Amino acid sequence: MAKATKKLPHVNEDHEKEPEPEPEQEPEPVPEHEQEEEEDQTFEELGLDPRLIRALTKKSIDNPTPIQRVAIPLILEGKDVVARAKTGSGKTFAYVLPMLHKLFSDSGSKNKLAPAAFVLVPTRELSQQVYSEIQSLIEFCRMQLKITQLTSTMFDADLKTALAGPPDILVSTPACLQSCFSKGVLLPASVQDSLSFLVLDEADLLLSYGYEDDIKSLTAHIPRRCQCLLMSATSSADVEKLKKLILHNPFILTLPDVGDTKDEIIPKNVQQFWISCSARDKIIYILALMKLDLVQKKVLIFANTIDASFRLKLFFEKFGIKSAVLNAELPQNSRLHILEQFNAGLFDYLIATDDSQLKEKEQADGESRVERKRSRKHAKKKMDAEFGVVRGIDFKNVNTVINFDMPQSAEGYVHRIGRTGRAYSTGASVSLVSPEEMEIFEEVKSTLGENENKDSNFIAPFPLLTKNAVESLRYRAEDVARSVTKISVREARAQDLRNEILNSEKLKAHFQVNPKDLDLLKHDKVLSKKPLSTHLRDVPEYLLDPTTQEASKIVKLARAAMGNNNSARRKGFKGKSRKDKDPLKSLSTGASKGGFKGGMKRKGKEKDDSSRNRKKQSV
Numbered sequence: 001m002a003k004a005t006k007k008l009p010h011v012n013e014d015h016e017k018e019p020e021p022e023p024e025q026e027p028e029p030v031p032e033h034e035q036e037e038e039e040d041q042t043f044e045e046l047g048l049d050p051r052l053i054r055a056l057t058k059k060s061i062d063n064p065t066p067i068q069r070v071a072i073p074l075i076l077e078g079k080d081v082v083a084r085a086k087t088g089s090g091k092t093f094a095y096v097l098p099m100l101h102k103l104f105s106d107s108g109s110k111n112k113l114a115p116a117a118f119v120l121v122p123t124r125e126l127s128q129q130v131y132s133e134i135q136s137l138i139e140f141c142r143m144q145l146k147i148t149q150l151t152s153t154m155f156d157a158d159l160k161t162a163l164a165g166p167p168d169i170l171v172s173t174p175a176c177l178q179s180c181f182s183k184g185v186l187l188p189a190s191v192q193d194s195l196s197f198l199v200l201d202e203a204d205l206l207l208s209y210g211y212e213d214d215i216k217s218l219t220a221h222i223p224r225r226c227q228c229l230l231m232s233a234t235s236s237a238d239v240e241k242l243k244k245l246i247l248h249n250p251f252i253l254t255l256p257d258v259g260d261t262k263d264e265i266i267p268k269n270v271q272q273f274w275i276s277c278s279a280r281d282k283i284i285y286i287l288a289l290m291k292l293d294l295v296q297k298k299v300l301i302f303a304n305t306i307d308a309s310f311r312l313k314l315f316f317e318k319f320g321i322k323s324a325v326l327n328a329e330l331p332q333n334s335r336l337h338i339l340e341q342f343n344a345g346l347f348d349y350l351i352a353t354d355d356s357q358l359k360e361k362e363q364a365d366g367e368s369r370v371e372r373k374r375s376r377k378h379a380k381k382k383m384d385a386e387f388g389v390v391r392g393i394d395f396k397n398v399n400t401v402i403n404f405d406m407p408q409s410a411e412g413y414v415h416r417i418g419r420t421g422r423a424y425s426t427g428a429s430v431s432l433v434s435p436e437e438m439e440i441f442e443e444v445k446s447t448l449g450e451n452e453n454k455d456s457n458f459i460a461p462f463p464l465l466t467k468n469a470v471e472s473l474r475y476r477a478e479d480v481a482r483s484v485t486k487i488s489v490r491e492a493r494a495q496d497l498r499n500e501i502l503n504s505e506k507l508k509a510h511f512q513v514n515p516k517d518l519d520l521l522k523h524d525k526v527l528s529k530k531p532l533s534t535h536l537r538d539v540p541e542y543l544l545d546p547t548t549q550e551a552s553k554i555v556k557l558a559r560a561a562m563g564n565n566n567s568a569r570r571k572g573f574k575g576k577s578r579k580d581k582d583p584l585k586s587l588s589t590g591a592s593k594g595g596f597k598g599g600m601k602r603k604g605k606e607k608d609d610s611s612r613n614r615k616k617q618s619v
């Protein structure tokens with residue numbers, strides 16, 4: 001994992017609720033040598049329970065991130081904390097570790113009638129992610145703490161069973177927690193006696209997901225002595241509102257430059273690029289990026305509609321590129337499983353449609369909150385309103401994010417790009433920008449501060465792809481794109497949904513018995529009904545532009561130098577490298593039938609072998 005420059009967070013005490021407020025104070029600048037010492041600080045020095053430190057070591061986590069260095073001691077002291085830090089900066093452990101430390105030392109008092117900690121998140125995906133992180137730490141520590149996750153699809157009887165005991169930690173969305181109170185499954189008096197922690201994770205999103213009323217109702221049940229923590233990637237009016245609603249005299253932790261200095265909104269370890277092209281040519285450009293090995297795997301691709309994501313999947317299939325789609329239409333078990341498989345490295349390309357599109361559009365259209373709530377309810381009939389693919393989800397080892405479509409807001413851009421370069425690893429993003437999307441692209445640039453600082457290239461033109469390289473693929477790409485008709489997209493979408501509903505039932509049963517078995521079902525299945533032509537899988541040598549070939553070599557060298565190599569991980573899962581089965585790596589022998597003009601004969605076996613070897617080195 002590459003180490004990026006780390007800076008110390010600013011710590012401000014917010015005295016808004018104190019009768020005699022002291023002025024907010026900027027901390028003294030830390031001398032450089034002391035900063036270096038801080039960077040080498042260990043979890044032991046933060047005063048954490050040795051069992052937690054051993055658990056972290058097992059997870060190969062050795063040193064705290066800047067936000068963890070500052071938040072953990074404050075939380076251990078019992079302070080309310082608002083922590084704002086960039087996406088991927090380790091905010092989850094910043095609250096989970098001290099919370100578990102305190103719950104470990106409190107585990108003697110077992111006569112509680114309600115949970116000791118509520119962790120509230122905006123989406124089910126996040127709820128699952130946080131639940132798994134905490135559960136695995138508890139298991140590593142061999143502690144008897146019980147953690148439960150509640151979802152709004154659970155029946156009352158299941159809610160009661162889940163809360164029987166009661167669990168020490170409850171992870172849920174605010175709406176689901178509030179419904180437990182209104183159904184009498186959780187009793188206010190018991191919560192008043194038991195609750196010591198309330199965490200609002202991804203706080204900047206909770207209100208935009210429509211949870212304001214739920215959170216307001218919940219505040220009545222939170223005892224005054226309860227320690228409240230609010231974690232957020234951005235600072236916004238919503239975060240301020242929540243802070244006032246829930247927290248008592250909090251410490252405000254802000255990583256320098258988060259939220260205020262624009263050039264650090266996206267971590268420096270993420271290189272951002274863009275390509276200007278017509279909406280129609282995007283398909284050729286994305287094919288070139290992938291087929292000519294100009295981007296590093298794993299790749300997360302964003303399309304703005306579900307149909308567009310299936311069109312891309314079908315298009316890729318024809319070229320032997322296997323991918324999976326992820327969207328709000330799919331059943332929850334499938335979505336979680338797709339995420340787990342992608343994180344485990346079982347496939348390299350994931351095409352996601354983010355939930356934010358609908359919400360951002362609603363906000364941009366200036367709908368009233370009531371209208372927004374109504375349309376949210378309406379959307380829920382078809383889509384899962386608690387679905388959230390972009391915000392806060394910890395996609396593991398994503399090396400490249402591609403915006404096939406630009407998001408509808410600068411905030412959406414920041415959250416999408418934040419899926420790579422997590423925890424100081426390196427990453428890159430490529431945005432395909434059509435003339436119609438220039439306006440939003442300009443907005444993104446201005447949010448990132450590019451317009452104020454002309455000398456720096458925040459989002460640079462993508463340097464590795466020449467016009468020639470694109471043009472050489474045009475004929476094949478356009479021909480194949482024409483064959484992906486609206487009807488085939490519709491059929492593929494329906495087919496995928498049917499598959500995933502079946503999968504979902506199997507998964508439900510399976511996960512109950514084998515929660516760790518990830519390889520039951522595959523989500524990157526071929527959806528096309530027609531047999532796939534083998535000749536499209538490889539780009540023949542004569543179509544390759546020499547400059548782009550050079551660029552491709554550089555990408556591979558960079559990947560090798562950065563150690564971004566997924567094959568070992570894959571072997572761990574499959575026992576055998578997936579590459580052997582990857583059609584991209586297999587050779588098409590002989591000429592194509594009914595293929596493209598100019599003949600598709602390979603130039604010679606030596607070339608085939610050399611290209612295969614080259615590709616083998618690269619993945």
Ligand SMILES: Nc1ncnc2c1ncn2[C@@H]1O[C@H](COP(=O)(O)OP(=O)(O)OP(=O)(O)O)[C@@H](O)[C@H]1O
Pocket residue numbers: 061062063064065068085086087088089090091092093232233391392393394418422423
């Ligand atoms: N001290 C650490 N050292 C190395 N990796 C870490 C450390 N702390 C957390 N991580 C890893 O960094 C990744 C990102 O962490 P996390 O999800 O907590 O980020 P985040 O700040 O909550 O991001 P977002 O705002 O997008 O939700 C996770 O994979 C996590 O396991």
